[in-house]
Amino acid sequence: MVKDPRIPESLSWDTFLRGLWKENPVFVMLLGLCPVLAVTNTAINALAMGVATTFVLICSGILVSSLRFLIPKQVRIASYIIIIATFVTIADYAIQAISLDLYKALGAFIQLIVVNCIILGRAEVYASKNNIVNASVNALGMGVGFTFALLCLGVVREILGNGSLFGFDLFGPGFQPWGIFALPPGGFFVLAFWLFLFSAVQNRRQKVQHQKETLENAT
Amino acid sequence: MQPDSLTFIFLNAFIINNFVLAMFLGLCPFLGVSGKLKTAWNMGLAVIFVMLVSSTCAYLINGLLVRFELEFLRLICYIAVIASAVQLVEMTIKKFSPTLFKALGIYLPLITTNCAILGLALFQTNREYNFLQCLAFSIGAGAGFTLALVLMAGLREKLNLADVPSASSGAALSLTLAGLLSLAFMGFAGLGG
Numbered sequence: 001m002v003k004d005p006r007i008p009e010s011l012s013w014d015t016f017l018r019g020l021w022k023e024n025p026v027f028v029m030l031l032g033l034c035p036v037l038a039v040t041n042t043a044i045n046a047l048a049m050g051v052a053t054t055f056v057l058i059c060s061g062i063l064v065s066s067l068r069f070l071i072p073k074q075v076r077i078a079s080y081i082i083i084i085a086t087f088v089t090i091a092d093y094a095i096q097a098i099s100l101d102l103y104k105a106l107g108a109f110i111q112l113i114v115v116n117c118i119i120l121g122r123a124e125v126y127a128s129k130n131n132i133v134n135a136s137v138n139a140l141g142m143g144v145g146f147t148f149a150l151l152c153l154g155v156v157r158e159i160l161g162n163g164s165l166f167g168f169d170l171f172g173p174g175f176q177p178w179g180i181f182a183l184p185p186g187g188f189f190v191l192a193f194w195l196f197l198f199s200a201v202q203n204r205r206q207k208v209q210h211q212k213e214t215l216e217n218a219t
Numbered sequence: 220m221q222p223d224s225l226t227f228i229f230l231n232a233f234i235i236n237n238f239v240l241a242m243f244l245g246l247c248p249f250l251g252v253s254g255k256l257k258t259a260w261n262m263g264l265a266v267i268f269v270m271l272v273s274s275t276c277a278y279l280i281n282g283l284l285v286r287f288e289l290e291f292l293r294l295i296c297y298i299a300v301i302a303s304a305v306q307l308v309e310m311t312i313k314k315f316s317p318t319l320f321k322a323l324g325i326y327l328p329l330i331t332t333n334c335a336i337l338g339l340a341l342f343q344t345n346r347e348y349n350f351l352q353c354l355a356f357s358i359g360a361g362a363g364f365t366l367a368l369v370l371m372a373g374l375r376e377k378l379n380l381a382d383v384p385s386a387s388s389g390a391a392l393s394l395t396l397a398g399l400l401s402l403a404f405m406g407f408a409g410l411g412g
Contacts, residue, residue, distance in 0.1 A: 033246040082298075089295070108345065112337060114294060114337065115331075184401045185401040185405065188397045203385060
């Protein structure tokens with residue numbers, strides 16, 4: 001649906017909540033999967049990645065939205081990428097200054113936020129057509145949704161692969177960690193499991209809805 | 220094998236630390252274009268070409284940036300280089316094979332936002348490879364990407380005929396499959412030790 005850029009969507013809870021559930025970037029739209037799998041071997045890495053991505057999402061959303069009448073249509077993608085790259089550079093240096101350990105753990109994946117399709121997607125689909133307040137609220141929703149998804153994976157993988165959560169030991173010394181979950185294949189399996197769960201719930205809901213409708217039609 | 224020999228760098232990027240299955244780079248095209256074997260193969264070739272061009276350009280540009288102490292501009296420059304390389308490939312393919320151009324569809328311009336390509340440029344900078352090493356690295360990474368894509372496409376073509384519960388079809392099934400492939404590739408970890 002193409003909206004006229006001059007008529008912004010009215011601000012509502014839905015602007016924020018959409019990113020959390022209905023249009024969750026990871027579980028529903030399957031965007032930005034690379035960092036989702038690569039940095040979720042521990043919950044703390046997942047959280048840091050989520051916060052950094054949310055920062056870039058919000059800042060680039062605000063800037064793209066405030067420049068939406070200035071950027072010519074033909075070069076918009078290139079302009080968005082440059083804007084995003086600027087904020088990613090800021091985030092990169094900031095994380096390096098705050099915690100060098102975290103920086104090393106996340107590796108090149110902080111700089112790779114530039115090519116996270118969620119951010120470019122938001123800039124193109126939402127921020128370039130809405131005012132600054134809406135764009136930032138929507139970006140915040142998407143960022144929180146993304147962080148939520150990262151944590152879903154990070155928590156499961158850290159508990160199974162390390163027996164700890166956010167670095168705290170959970171089960172004591174007798175626990176035998178299930179090492180494969182901290183390694184690359186574990187990422188694929190845990191994400192597959194979550195997707196399966198989500199689509200199973202969705203299917204069930206549709207079935208119930210369908211039964212209700214047929215019952216109503218019958219009476 | 221020496222860790223910085225050309226053969227080792229090639230093998231390392233090709234199978235040991237496969238970009239898709241061990242480092243999780245370039246998953247969007249990996250899941251998106253792996254439906255058909257033919258398309259997957261062509262996509263792989265396009266990615267190898269873009270990787271070669273952008274790796275060479277990134278090496279030259281990084282030399283300039285270091286010389287003038289402008290390292291903070293690295294990310295922006297790399298992205299600009301990759302976007303131009305993709306544009307070049309797009310025009311070439313459109314000219315020589317319109318059918319292929321149609322088959323690749325949206326995924327061709329999306330090579331720009333393929334993290335495998337930017338990742339390649341960033342890794343070669345971090346590891347301070349010289350020019351020949353960069354070439355070996357980019358060919359290895361591209362070949363590894365193609366290998367993963369083609370393997371996945373072959374498996375998925377067979378899987379289309381399988382009868383699975385509706386909730387587990389689609390993305391969940393593809394990801395489980397990718398997990399199994401990744402498990403198999405872990406077997407290469409000791410290679411060249």
